[in-house]
Amino acid sequence: MTSAAPLTDRLTRGEGPLFFPVTAYGPDGGLDLTTYRAHVAAGVEAGAAAVFACCGTGEFHALTPEEFRACVAAAVEATAGRVPVVAGAGYGTALAVQYARIAQEAGAEGLLAMPPYLVVADQEGLLRHYTALAAATELPVIVYQRDNAVFTPETVVELARTENIVGLKDGVGDLDLMQRIVSAVRSAEPGRDFLYFNGLPTAELTGLAYRGIGITLYSSAVFCFAPEIAVAFHRALDTGDDATVNRLLDGFYRPLVELRAKGRGYAVSLVKAGVRMRGLDVGEVRSPLSEPQPAHLKELTEIVEHGLALVARAQGEDA
Numbered sequence: 001m002t003s004a005a006p007l008t009d010r011l012t013r014g015e016g017p018l019f020f021p022v023t024a025y026g027p028d029g030g031l032d033l034t035t036y037r038a039h040v041a042a043g044v045e046a047g048a049a050a051v052f053a054c055c056g057t058g059e060f061h062a063l064t065p066e067e068f069r070a071c072v073a074a075a076v077e078a079t080a081g082r083v084p085v086v087a088g089a090g091y092g093t094a095l096a097v098q099y100a101r102i103a104q105e106a107g108a109e110g111l112l113a114m115p116p117y118l119v120v121a122d123q124e125g126l127l128r129h130y131t132a133l134a135a136a137t138e139l140p141v142i143v144y145q146r147d148n149a150v151f152t153p154e155t156v157v158e159l160a161r162t163e164n165i166v167g168l169k170d171g172v173g174d175l176d177l178m179q180r181i182v183s184a185v186r187s188a189e190p191g192r193d194f195l196y197f198n199g200l201p202t203a204e205l206t207g208l209a210y211r212g213i214g215i216t217l218y219s220s221a222v223f224c225f226a227p228e229i230a231v232a233f234h235r236a237l238d239t240g241d242d243a244t245v246n247r248l249l250d251g252f253y254r255p256l257v258e259l260r261a262k263g264r265g266y267a268v269s270l271v272k273a274g275v276r277m278r279g280l281d282v283g284e285v286r287s288p289l290s291e292p293q294p295a296h297l298k299e300l301t302e303i304v305e306h307g308l309a310l311v312a313r314a315q316g317e318d319a
Contacts, residue, residue, distance in 0.1 A: 006084075006109075007084055007086075007109050007110045007140045007166065008140065008166050008167070008193055008195055010049075010050065010083070010084045010109075011049065011050055011084065011195060011217065012195070012217070013049075014048075014049020014050060014083065015047070015049060015238075016046075016047035016048050016049045016231060016234060017047075017048060017049065017218070017219075017220035017223045017230045017231065017234050018048070018049055018050050018052060018197070018217065018218065018219045018220060018223075019040075019043040019044075019048035019049075019050065019051050019052065019220070019223050019224070020052045020055050020056065020057040020058060020219050020220070020221060020223075020224065021036070021039050021040050021043060021051060021052075021053060021057070021058055021075070021224060022039065022057055022058060022059070022224055022268075022271060022272045022275055022282050023036060023054065023058045023059050023062075023063065023071055023282075024036040024039060024280075024281075024282040024283055025282070025283030025284070025286070026283060027283070029283075029286070031067050031070060031071065032282070032283060033070060033071070033074045035280065035281065035282055035283075036071060036074050036075075036078075036282075037074050037075075037077065037078040038078075038280065039224075039275065039280055039282060040053070040074070040075050040078035040079060041078040041079075042227075042280075043223065043224070043227065044078070044079055044082050044083055046223070046227035046228075046231065047227065047231050048083055048223065048227075049083060050083050050084045050085070050086060051075050051078075051079055051083055051084070051085045051086070052085075052086045052087075052088070052112055052219065053071055053072050053075035053085055053086070053087050053088070053108070054068050054071050054072060054075075054087055054088045055086075055087075055088040055112050055114070056088070056114075056267070056268065057221050057224065057267075057268055057271055058071070058088065059268060059285065059286060059289075060088040060090060060114060061090075062285075062286040062287075062289075065098065065099065065102060068087075068088075068099060068102060068103075069102045069105070069106050072085065072087045072102070072103050072106035072107070072108050073106040073107060075087075075108075076106060076107035076108065084109040084110060085107065085108050085109055085110075086108060086109065086110040086111065086112050086142065087099075087103035087106070087108040087110075087111055087112070088103075088111070088112050088114055089103060089111045089112070089113055089114065089133065090113065090114030090115065090116070090117070091114075091116065091117045092116055092117055092119075093116070093128075093129050093132050093133065095117075096113065096114075096116070096129070096133050097132065097133060097136040100133055100136050100137045100139065100141075101136060101137055103137075103139065104137045104138065104139050108139060109139070109140075110139050110140045110141070110142065110166075111133070111137070111139050111140070111141045111142065112142050112144055112169065113130055113133055113141050113142065113143045113144055114144050115144060115146060115147050115148050115149035116129055116148065116149065118148070119148065120148045121148070121149075123151065123152055123154075123155045126149055126151065126155065127155055127158055127159070130143050130159060130162070130165065131159075131162050131165075134162050134163065134164040134165045135163075135164070137164075138164070139164065140164055140165075140166040141164050141165045141166065142165075142166060142167040142168070142169050142195065142197065143159055143165060143167070143168050143169070144169045144171060144199060145168055145169065145170050145171060145172055145199075146170075146171030146172055146199070147171070150172055150177075151168075151181070153177075153180045153181045153183070153184035153185075154184065156168060156181045156184065156185055157184050157185055157188045157189065160185045160188075160189050160192055160194045161188075161189065166193075166194065166195055167194060167195030167196060167197060168181070168194070168195070168196055168197070169196075169197035169198075169199035169219070170196065170197065170198060170199055170200070170215075171199040171200055171201075173200050173206065175209060175210070175212075175213060178196070178210075178213060178215065179213045181196075182196060182213060182214060182215070195217060196214075196215040196217065197215070197217045197218060197219065198210040198215055198217070198218035198219070199218070199219050201221065201257075201260065201267040202221060202222065202253060202256060202257045202260060202267075203218035203219055203220065203221075204218070204220065204222065204230070204233050204237075204248075204249070204253050205249065205253045205254065205257050207233075207237055207245075208237070208245070211237070220234070221267065221271045222253075222256070222271075224271050224272075224274065224275050225271060225274030225275045225277065225278050225304070226274065226278070226304055226307060226308070228308060228311050229248065229252060229304075229307045229308065229310075229311055232244065232248065232311045232314060232315075233245065233248050233253075236248070236314075243314075244314045247310055247313075247314065248307065248310055248311075251306055251307065251310050252303060252304075252306060252307035252310060255303050255306075256300075256303050256307075259296060259299050259300060259303060262296060263290075263292055263293065263296060264290075265285070265288075265289040265290060266292060266296075268285060268289055269284075269285045269289050269290065269291055269292055270292050270296070270300060272284070272285055273291065273292050273297055273300060274300060274304065277297070277300065277301060277304070278304075
């Protein structure tokens, strides 16, 4: 039986960013599992604390159940137990349960529960959805708050009391709400080891703000294509190296976020373009997403080159 404790322990002990790999496609548009394994393995070698397979950056929405199973199994194979593999699960309750069971069969150690498809549910309905998902397998579940799944502090207290639900990933960015959630769970469940994650796109930009309310775990899309920058930032944030943190925020992360805002779907397609730009051909995004404009790809190249130069400068100063 899978225990929630080993996953939560491994996530909190990890010394690197949380890695959300892109899903690799070949020239025919089908899965390229060889390249995908290489992408995942390279991320582990670069210092990832965990691999979140087939989640938002991994185009969960675009994968068939068979492709999902193959990708999760490939991620488990590529990590070889060195770090935990957490898989996405989503859509309506019945399909989310199906994906959760597939993930468990494929060897995942946990689930990231995406918002339900399209519908805007009330708090009672959301609670029923996530508790049903948590009961469907033995896997620990991290609930992803964003879009049509935004919770009151009272609902998160009930989620925290649910067997197998071990954490909340926030993709909304309302720090007032998150502080009230953290406080409510702490008051209602003292001693409960409930995890919180900053899940905003390019989460590093808000890392300092989230740390101010005690949330230190975060997803790093940048790690997919510039692990050198992501690791340097993570280390600087952990050690209180404010000079490096601010240098990378000003010279790399803010320009990247401003570029990301120039196109719909760029939180995924720009990341995937970055992976290709750094030398690994993971293919293009699947519809309904579109590839970034050529001018934006040129801008991305310049931003990454500047970010790498900033990291080299910081390392030179430390030498």
